[in-house]
Amino acid sequence: MTLQQVGHRFGQRVMLFHDVNVTLQAGHVYALVGPSGSGKSTMLSILAGWTTPTEGEVLRHGVWRVNWVFQNPCGVARRTAIDHVMLPYLAQGVTVECAERRARALLAEFGLERLADRQYRELSGGEAQRLMLARGVACNADLLLVDEPTAQLDIHTADTVNARLGALARRGTIVVVATHDHRTRDAATDVIDLEDYQ
Ligand SMILES: Nc1ncnc2c1ncn2[C@@H]1O[C@H](COP(=O)(O)OP(=O)(O)O)[C@@H](O)[C@H]1O
Ligand SMILES: [Mg+2]
Missing domain, CATH: 3.40.50.300 (P-loop containing nucleotide triphosphate hydrolases)
Incomplete structure:
Protein backbone atom coordinates (compact mmCIF):
# COMPACT_ATOMS: atom_id res chain seq x y z
CA MET A 1 0.00 0.00 0.00
CA VAL A 66 -6.96 -4.86 8.51
CA ASN A 67 -6.46 -5.70 12.15
CA TRP A 68 -5.72 -3.16 14.86
CA VAL A 69 -4.25 -4.15 18.22
CA PHE A 70 -5.19 -1.35 20.60
CA GLN A 71 -2.88 0.30 23.09
CA ASN A 72 -5.26 -0.58 25.90
CA PRO A 73 -6.20 -4.21 25.45
CA CYS A 74 -9.93 -4.81 25.45
CA GLY A 75 -10.99 -8.42 25.84
CA VAL A 76 -14.14 -10.02 27.17
CA ALA A 77 -13.87 -10.29 30.98
CA ARG A 78 -15.34 -13.74 31.55
CA ARG A 79 -14.17 -15.42 28.37
CA THR A 80 -11.06 -17.56 28.53
CA ALA A 81 -7.83 -16.53 26.86
CA ILE A 82 -8.09 -19.31 24.30
CA ASP A 83 -11.64 -18.27 23.35
CA HIS A 84 -10.25 -14.91 22.27
CA VAL A 85 -7.84 -16.56 19.85
CA MET A 86 -10.19 -19.32 18.62
CA LEU A 87 -12.91 -16.90 17.59
CA PRO A 88 -11.14 -15.42 14.54
CA TYR A 89 -10.31 -18.93 13.33
CA LEU A 90 -13.93 -20.02 13.73
CA ALA A 91 -14.98 -16.90 11.83
CA GLN A 92 -12.68 -18.05 9.02
CA GLY A 93 -14.68 -21.27 8.84
CA VAL A 94 -12.37 -23.90 10.35
CA THR A 95 -13.64 -26.65 12.67
CA VAL A 96 -13.64 -26.21 16.45
CA GLU A 97 -10.87 -28.81 16.85
CA CYS A 98 -8.71 -27.11 14.28
CA ALA A 99 -9.37 -23.66 15.75
CA GLU A 100 -8.39 -24.90 19.18
CA ARG A 101 -5.21 -26.53 17.91
CA ARG A 102 -4.14 -23.40 16.07
CA ALA A 103 -5.09 -21.15 18.99
CA ARG A 104 -3.03 -23.21 21.43
CA ALA A 105 -0.03 -23.10 19.10
CA LEU A 106 -0.35 -19.35 18.78
CA LEU A 107 -0.69 -18.84 22.53
CA ALA A 108 2.51 -20.85 22.95
CA GLU A 109 4.31 -18.60 20.47
CA PHE A 110 3.43 -15.64 22.68
CA GLY A 111 4.40 -17.45 25.89
CA LEU A 112 0.78 -17.76 27.05
CA GLU A 113 0.19 -21.53 26.83
CA ARG A 114 -0.28 -21.90 30.58
CA LEU A 115 -2.93 -19.18 30.62
CA ALA A 116 -5.13 -20.69 27.88
CA ASP A 117 -8.00 -21.55 30.21
CA ARG A 118 -7.86 -18.44 32.41
CA GLN A 119 -10.53 -15.82 32.15
CA TYR A 120 -9.48 -12.60 30.49
CA ARG A 121 -10.12 -10.57 33.66
CA GLU A 122 -7.51 -12.67 35.51
CA LEU A 123 -4.67 -11.72 33.16
CA SER A 124 -2.09 -9.04 33.91
CA GLY A 125 -1.85 -5.99 31.65
CA GLY A 126 1.13 -7.41 29.77
CA GLU A 127 -0.51 -10.83 29.36
CA ALA A 128 -3.69 -9.23 28.08
CA GLN A 129 -1.71 -7.24 25.57
CA ARG A 130 0.12 -10.32 24.28
CA LEU A 131 -3.22 -12.12 24.05
CA MET A 132 -4.59 -9.30 21.88
CA LEU A 133 -1.51 -9.61 19.67
CA ALA A 134 -2.09 -13.35 19.34
CA ARG A 135 -5.70 -12.63 18.41
CA GLY A 136 -4.47 -10.06 15.89
CA VAL A 137 -2.30 -12.73 14.30
CA ALA A 138 -5.21 -15.23 14.24
CA CYS A 139 -7.24 -12.70 12.24
CA ASN A 140 -4.82 -13.36 9.39
N1 LIG B 1 -9.90 12.99 17.33
C1 LIG B 1 -9.06 14.01 17.63
N2 LIG B 1 -9.50 15.30 17.62
C2 LIG B 1 -8.67 16.31 17.91
N3 LIG B 1 -7.37 16.16 18.24
C3 LIG B 1 -6.89 14.91 18.28
C4 LIG B 1 -7.70 13.77 17.99
N4 LIG B 1 -6.95 12.65 18.10
C5 LIG B 1 -5.72 13.08 18.45
N5 LIG B 1 -5.67 14.43 18.57
C6 LIG B 1 -4.48 15.23 18.89
O1 LIG B 1 -3.52 15.04 17.85
C7 LIG B 1 -2.22 14.94 18.40
C8 LIG B 1 -1.59 13.61 18.00
O2 LIG B 1 -2.23 12.57 18.71
P1 LIG B 1 -1.82 11.04 18.55
O3 LIG B 1 -1.96 10.65 17.12
O4 LIG B 1 -2.59 10.28 19.55
O5 LIG B 1 -0.26 11.10 18.93
P2 LIG B 1 0.72 9.91 19.44
O6 LIG B 1 0.03 8.61 19.20
O7 LIG B 1 1.98 10.09 18.63
O8 LIG B 1 0.98 10.18 20.88
C9 LIG B 1 -2.36 15.15 19.90
O9 LIG B 1 -2.09 16.50 20.18
C10 LIG B 1 -3.81 14.78 20.15
O10 LIG B 1 -4.30 15.49 21.27
MG1 LIG C 1 -0.57 7.07 20.48
Missing part, protein backbone atom coordinates in the same frame (compact mmCIF):
# COMPACT_ATOMS: atom_id res chain seq x y z
CA THR A 2 1.16 3.52 -0.74
CA LEU A 3 0.83 6.89 0.96
CA GLN A 4 1.03 9.84 -1.42
CA GLN A 5 1.70 13.27 0.04
CA VAL A 6 -0.31 12.44 3.12
CA GLY A 7 -0.74 15.15 5.74
CA HIS A 8 -3.12 15.60 8.64
CA ARG A 9 -4.36 18.23 11.05
CA PHE A 10 -7.31 18.27 13.44
CA GLY A 11 -9.57 21.27 12.80
CA GLN A 12 -7.58 24.47 12.41
CA ARG A 13 -4.62 23.26 14.44
CA VAL A 14 -1.12 22.98 12.98
CA MET A 15 -0.34 20.05 10.69
CA LEU A 16 0.77 17.02 12.68
CA PHE A 17 2.74 15.76 9.66
CA HIS A 18 2.70 16.41 5.93
CA ASP A 19 4.10 15.19 2.64
CA VAL A 20 4.42 11.58 3.81
CA ASN A 21 5.33 9.45 0.79
CA VAL A 22 5.91 5.81 1.65
CA THR A 23 5.14 2.41 0.18
CA LEU A 24 4.45 -0.33 2.70
CA GLN A 25 5.30 -3.86 1.62
CA ALA A 26 4.28 -7.29 2.88
CA GLY A 27 7.11 -8.95 4.75
CA HIS A 28 8.22 -5.74 6.42
CA VAL A 29 7.78 -4.48 9.96
CA TYR A 30 7.56 -0.68 10.05
CA ALA A 31 8.34 1.07 13.32
CA LEU A 32 6.29 4.27 13.40
CA VAL A 33 8.16 6.56 15.77
CA GLY A 34 8.01 10.14 17.02
CA PRO A 35 7.46 11.85 20.37
CA SER A 36 4.22 11.55 22.29
CA GLY A 37 1.58 13.65 20.53
CA SER A 38 3.39 13.59 17.16
CA GLY A 39 0.52 11.72 15.51
CA LYS A 40 1.47 8.04 15.62
CA SER A 41 -1.98 6.81 16.62
CA THR A 42 -3.52 9.19 14.09
CA MET A 43 -1.31 7.75 11.36
CA LEU A 44 -2.41 4.21 12.31
CA SER A 45 -6.00 5.35 12.00
CA ILE A 46 -5.27 6.77 8.54
CA LEU A 47 -3.63 3.48 7.51
CA ALA A 48 -6.70 1.60 8.80
CA GLY A 49 -8.98 3.85 6.75
CA TRP A 50 -10.81 5.15 9.82
CA THR A 51 -9.47 8.69 9.47
CA THR A 52 -9.41 10.47 6.12
CA PRO A 53 -6.20 12.47 5.88
CA THR A 54 -6.52 16.22 5.41
CA GLU A 55 -4.12 16.00 2.47
CA GLY A 56 -2.96 13.33 0.08
CA GLU A 57 -4.08 9.81 -0.71
CA VAL A 58 -3.80 6.28 0.61
CA LEU A 59 -3.73 3.60 -2.08
CA ARG A 60 -4.79 0.32 -0.55
CA HIS A 61 -3.98 -2.22 -3.26
CA GLY A 62 -3.75 -5.78 -1.95
CA VAL A 63 -4.95 -4.84 1.53
CA TRP A 64 -8.32 -6.38 2.32
CA ARG A 65 -8.25 -7.33 5.95
CA ALA A 141 -4.89 -9.75 8.26
CA ASP A 142 -3.06 -8.24 5.30
CA LEU A 143 -2.25 -5.23 7.44
CA LEU A 144 -1.64 -5.47 11.19
CA LEU A 145 -1.53 -2.17 13.08
CA VAL A 146 -0.15 -2.25 16.60
CA ASP A 147 -0.14 0.70 18.99
CA GLU A 148 2.66 0.71 21.59
CA PRO A 149 2.76 -3.07 22.12
CA THR A 150 5.68 -3.24 24.52
CA ALA A 151 4.75 -0.34 26.80
CA GLN A 152 3.58 -2.63 29.61
CA LEU A 153 6.07 -5.45 29.09
CA ASP A 154 9.40 -6.34 30.66
CA ILE A 155 12.40 -6.51 28.33
CA HIS A 156 12.38 -10.29 27.85
CA THR A 157 8.67 -10.41 27.03
CA ALA A 158 9.00 -7.37 24.80
CA ASP A 159 11.73 -9.16 22.83
CA THR A 160 9.38 -12.14 22.35
CA VAL A 161 6.71 -9.82 20.99
CA ASN A 162 9.18 -8.06 18.69
CA ALA A 163 10.34 -11.43 17.34
CA ARG A 164 6.74 -12.60 16.77
CA LEU A 165 5.90 -9.46 14.81
CA GLY A 166 8.88 -10.16 12.57
CA ALA A 167 7.81 -13.76 12.03
CA LEU A 168 4.29 -12.63 11.20
CA ALA A 169 5.51 -10.14 8.62
CA ARG A 170 7.54 -12.86 6.95
CA ARG A 171 4.30 -14.81 6.45
CA GLY A 172 3.07 -12.01 4.20
CA THR A 173 1.50 -9.38 6.43
CA ILE A 174 2.37 -5.68 6.48
CA VAL A 175 3.05 -4.85 10.13
CA VAL A 176 3.09 -1.26 11.38
CA VAL A 177 4.01 -0.71 15.02
CA ALA A 178 3.73 2.68 16.72
CA THR A 179 6.38 2.64 19.40
CA HIS A 180 8.58 4.57 21.82
CA ASP A 181 10.71 1.51 22.47
CA HIS A 182 14.12 1.55 20.81
CA ARG A 183 14.25 -2.26 20.97
CA THR A 184 11.04 -2.52 18.92
CA ARG A 185 12.50 0.04 16.56
CA ASP A 186 15.70 -2.02 16.23
CA ALA A 187 13.68 -5.21 15.60
CA ALA A 188 11.74 -3.55 12.75
CA THR A 189 12.90 -3.79 9.16
CA ASP A 190 12.03 -0.13 8.43
CA VAL A 191 11.49 3.06 10.40
CA ILE A 192 8.97 5.82 9.67
CA ASP A 193 9.91 8.80 11.85
CA LEU A 194 7.12 11.39 11.98
CA GLU A 195 9.68 14.02 12.93
CA ASP A 196 10.94 13.78 9.34
CA TYR A 197 7.53 15.01 8.12
CA GLN A 198 6.89 18.07 10.29
Whole structure:
Protein backbone atom coordinates (compact mmCIF):
# COMPACT_ATOMS: atom_id res chain seq x y z
CA MET A 1 0.00 0.00 0.00
CA THR A 2 1.16 3.52 -0.74
CA LEU A 3 0.83 6.89 0.96
CA GLN A 4 1.03 9.84 -1.42
CA GLN A 5 1.70 13.27 0.04
CA VAL A 6 -0.31 12.44 3.12
CA GLY A 7 -0.74 15.15 5.74
CA HIS A 8 -3.12 15.60 8.64
CA ARG A 9 -4.36 18.23 11.05
CA PHE A 10 -7.31 18.27 13.44
CA GLY A 11 -9.57 21.27 12.80
CA GLN A 12 -7.58 24.47 12.41
CA ARG A 13 -4.62 23.26 14.44
CA VAL A 14 -1.12 22.98 12.98
CA MET A 15 -0.34 20.05 10.69
CA LEU A 16 0.77 17.02 12.68
CA PHE A 17 2.74 15.76 9.66
CA HIS A 18 2.70 16.41 5.93
CA ASP A 19 4.10 15.19 2.64
CA VAL A 20 4.42 11.58 3.81
CA ASN A 21 5.33 9.45 0.79
CA VAL A 22 5.91 5.81 1.65
CA THR A 23 5.14 2.41 0.18
CA LEU A 24 4.45 -0.33 2.70
CA GLN A 25 5.30 -3.86 1.62
CA ALA A 26 4.28 -7.29 2.88
CA GLY A 27 7.11 -8.95 4.75
CA HIS A 28 8.22 -5.74 6.42
CA VAL A 29 7.78 -4.48 9.96
CA TYR A 30 7.56 -0.68 10.05
CA ALA A 31 8.34 1.07 13.32
CA LEU A 32 6.29 4.27 13.40
CA VAL A 33 8.16 6.56 15.77
CA GLY A 34 8.01 10.14 17.02
CA PRO A 35 7.46 11.85 20.37
CA SER A 36 4.22 11.55 22.29
CA GLY A 37 1.58 13.65 20.53
CA SER A 38 3.39 13.59 17.16
CA GLY A 39 0.52 11.72 15.51
CA LYS A 40 1.47 8.04 15.62
CA SER A 41 -1.98 6.81 16.62
CA THR A 42 -3.52 9.19 14.09
CA MET A 43 -1.31 7.75 11.36
CA LEU A 44 -2.41 4.21 12.31
CA SER A 45 -6.00 5.35 12.00
CA ILE A 46 -5.27 6.77 8.54
CA LEU A 47 -3.63 3.48 7.51
CA ALA A 48 -6.70 1.60 8.80
CA GLY A 49 -8.98 3.85 6.75
CA TRP A 50 -10.81 5.15 9.82
CA THR A 51 -9.47 8.69 9.47
CA THR A 52 -9.41 10.47 6.12
CA PRO A 53 -6.20 12.47 5.88
CA THR A 54 -6.52 16.22 5.41
CA GLU A 55 -4.12 16.00 2.47
CA GLY A 56 -2.96 13.33 0.08
CA GLU A 57 -4.08 9.81 -0.71
CA VAL A 58 -3.80 6.28 0.61
CA LEU A 59 -3.73 3.60 -2.08
CA ARG A 60 -4.79 0.32 -0.55
CA HIS A 61 -3.98 -2.22 -3.26
CA GLY A 62 -3.75 -5.78 -1.95
CA VAL A 63 -4.95 -4.84 1.53
CA TRP A 64 -8.32 -6.38 2.32
CA ARG A 65 -8.25 -7.33 5.95
CA VAL A 66 -6.96 -4.86 8.51
CA ASN A 67 -6.46 -5.70 12.15
CA TRP A 68 -5.72 -3.16 14.86
CA VAL A 69 -4.25 -4.15 18.22
CA PHE A 70 -5.19 -1.35 20.60
CA GLN A 71 -2.88 0.30 23.09
CA ASN A 72 -5.26 -0.58 25.90
CA PRO A 73 -6.20 -4.21 25.45
CA CYS A 74 -9.93 -4.81 25.45
CA GLY A 75 -10.99 -8.42 25.84
CA VAL A 76 -14.14 -10.02 27.17
CA ALA A 77 -13.87 -10.29 30.98
CA ARG A 78 -15.34 -13.74 31.55
CA ARG A 79 -14.17 -15.42 28.37
CA THR A 80 -11.06 -17.56 28.53
CA ALA A 81 -7.83 -16.53 26.86
CA ILE A 82 -8.09 -19.31 24.30
CA ASP A 83 -11.64 -18.27 23.35
CA HIS A 84 -10.25 -14.91 22.27
CA VAL A 85 -7.84 -16.56 19.85
CA MET A 86 -10.19 -19.32 18.62
CA LEU A 87 -12.91 -16.90 17.59
CA PRO A 88 -11.14 -15.42 14.54
CA TYR A 89 -10.31 -18.93 13.33
CA LEU A 90 -13.93 -20.02 13.73
CA ALA A 91 -14.98 -16.90 11.83
CA GLN A 92 -12.68 -18.05 9.02
CA GLY A 93 -14.68 -21.27 8.84
CA VAL A 94 -12.37 -23.90 10.35
CA THR A 95 -13.64 -26.65 12.67
CA VAL A 96 -13.64 -26.21 16.45
CA GLU A 97 -10.87 -28.81 16.85
CA CYS A 98 -8.71 -27.11 14.28
CA ALA A 99 -9.37 -23.66 15.75
CA GLU A 100 -8.39 -24.90 19.18
CA ARG A 101 -5.21 -26.53 17.91
CA ARG A 102 -4.14 -23.40 16.07
CA ALA A 103 -5.09 -21.15 18.99
CA ARG A 104 -3.03 -23.21 21.43
CA ALA A 105 -0.03 -23.10 19.10
CA LEU A 106 -0.35 -19.35 18.78
CA LEU A 107 -0.69 -18.84 22.53
CA ALA A 108 2.51 -20.85 22.95
CA GLU A 109 4.31 -18.60 20.47
CA PHE A 110 3.43 -15.64 22.68
CA GLY A 111 4.40 -17.45 25.89
CA LEU A 112 0.78 -17.76 27.05
CA GLU A 113 0.19 -21.53 26.83
CA ARG A 114 -0.28 -21.90 30.58
CA LEU A 115 -2.93 -19.18 30.62
CA ALA A 116 -5.13 -20.69 27.88
CA ASP A 117 -8.00 -21.55 30.21
CA ARG A 118 -7.86 -18.44 32.41
CA GLN A 119 -10.53 -15.82 32.15
CA TYR A 120 -9.48 -12.60 30.49
CA ARG A 121 -10.12 -10.57 33.66
CA GLU A 122 -7.51 -12.67 35.51
CA LEU A 123 -4.67 -11.72 33.16
CA SER A 124 -2.09 -9.04 33.91
CA GLY A 125 -1.85 -5.99 31.65
CA GLY A 126 1.13 -7.41 29.77
CA GLU A 127 -0.51 -10.83 29.36
CA ALA A 128 -3.69 -9.23 28.08
CA GLN A 129 -1.71 -7.24 25.57
CA ARG A 130 0.12 -10.32 24.28
CA LEU A 131 -3.22 -12.12 24.05
CA MET A 132 -4.59 -9.30 21.88
CA LEU A 133 -1.51 -9.61 19.67
CA ALA A 134 -2.09 -13.35 19.34
CA ARG A 135 -5.70 -12.63 18.41
CA GLY A 136 -4.47 -10.06 15.89
CA VAL A 137 -2.30 -12.73 14.30
CA ALA A 138 -5.21 -15.23 14.24
CA CYS A 139 -7.24 -12.70 12.24
CA ASN A 140 -4.82 -13.36 9.39
CA ALA A 141 -4.89 -9.75 8.26
CA ASP A 142 -3.06 -8.24 5.30
CA LEU A 143 -2.25 -5.23 7.44
CA LEU A 144 -1.64 -5.47 11.19
CA LEU A 145 -1.53 -2.17 13.08
CA VAL A 146 -0.15 -2.25 16.60
CA ASP A 147 -0.14 0.70 18.99
CA GLU A 148 2.66 0.71 21.59
CA PRO A 149 2.76 -3.07 22.12
CA THR A 150 5.68 -3.24 24.52
CA ALA A 151 4.75 -0.34 26.80
CA GLN A 152 3.58 -2.63 29.61
CA LEU A 153 6.07 -5.45 29.09
CA ASP A 154 9.40 -6.34 30.66
CA ILE A 155 12.40 -6.51 28.33
CA HIS A 156 12.38 -10.29 27.85
CA THR A 157 8.67 -10.41 27.03
CA ALA A 158 9.00 -7.37 24.80
CA ASP A 159 11.73 -9.16 22.83
CA THR A 160 9.38 -12.14 22.35
CA VAL A 161 6.71 -9.82 20.99
CA ASN A 162 9.18 -8.06 18.69
CA ALA A 163 10.34 -11.43 17.34
CA ARG A 164 6.74 -12.60 16.77
CA LEU A 165 5.90 -9.46 14.81
CA GLY A 166 8.88 -10.16 12.57
CA ALA A 167 7.81 -13.76 12.03
CA LEU A 168 4.29 -12.63 11.20
CA ALA A 169 5.51 -10.14 8.62
CA ARG A 170 7.54 -12.86 6.95
CA ARG A 171 4.30 -14.81 6.45
CA GLY A 172 3.07 -12.01 4.20
CA THR A 173 1.50 -9.38 6.43
CA ILE A 174 2.37 -5.68 6.48
CA VAL A 175 3.05 -4.85 10.13
CA VAL A 176 3.09 -1.26 11.38
CA VAL A 177 4.01 -0.71 15.02
CA ALA A 178 3.73 2.68 16.72
CA THR A 179 6.38 2.64 19.40
CA HIS A 180 8.58 4.57 21.82
CA ASP A 181 10.71 1.51 22.47
CA HIS A 182 14.12 1.55 20.81
CA ARG A 183 14.25 -2.26 20.97
CA THR A 184 11.04 -2.52 18.92
CA ARG A 185 12.50 0.04 16.56
CA ASP A 186 15.70 -2.02 16.23
CA ALA A 187 13.68 -5.21 15.60
CA ALA A 188 11.74 -3.55 12.75
CA THR A 189 12.90 -3.79 9.16
CA ASP A 190 12.03 -0.13 8.43
CA VAL A 191 11.49 3.06 10.40
CA ILE A 192 8.97 5.82 9.67
CA ASP A 193 9.91 8.80 11.85
CA LEU A 194 7.12 11.39 11.98
CA GLU A 195 9.68 14.02 12.93
CA ASP A 196 10.94 13.78 9.34
CA TYR A 197 7.53 15.01 8.12
CA GLN A 198 6.89 18.07 10.29
N1 LIG B 1 -9.90 12.99 17.33
C1 LIG B 1 -9.06 14.01 17.63
N2 LIG B 1 -9.50 15.30 17.62
C2 LIG B 1 -8.67 16.31 17.91
N3 LIG B 1 -7.37 16.16 18.24
C3 LIG B 1 -6.89 14.91 18.28
C4 LIG B 1 -7.70 13.77 17.99
N4 LIG B 1 -6.95 12.65 18.10
C5 LIG B 1 -5.72 13.08 18.45
N5 LIG B 1 -5.67 14.43 18.57
C6 LIG B 1 -4.48 15.23 18.89
O1 LIG B 1 -3.52 15.04 17.85
C7 LIG B 1 -2.22 14.94 18.40
C8 LIG B 1 -1.59 13.61 18.00
O2 LIG B 1 -2.23 12.57 18.71
P1 LIG B 1 -1.82 11.04 18.55
O3 LIG B 1 -1.96 10.65 17.12
O4 LIG B 1 -2.59 10.28 19.55
O5 LIG B 1 -0.26 11.10 18.93
P2 LIG B 1 0.72 9.91 19.44
O6 LIG B 1 0.03 8.61 19.20
O7 LIG B 1 1.98 10.09 18.63
O8 LIG B 1 0.98 10.18 20.88
C9 LIG B 1 -2.36 15.15 19.90
O9 LIG B 1 -2.09 16.50 20.18
C10 LIG B 1 -3.81 14.78 20.15
O10 LIG B 1 -4.30 15.49 21.27
MG1 LIG C 1 -0.57 7.07 20.48
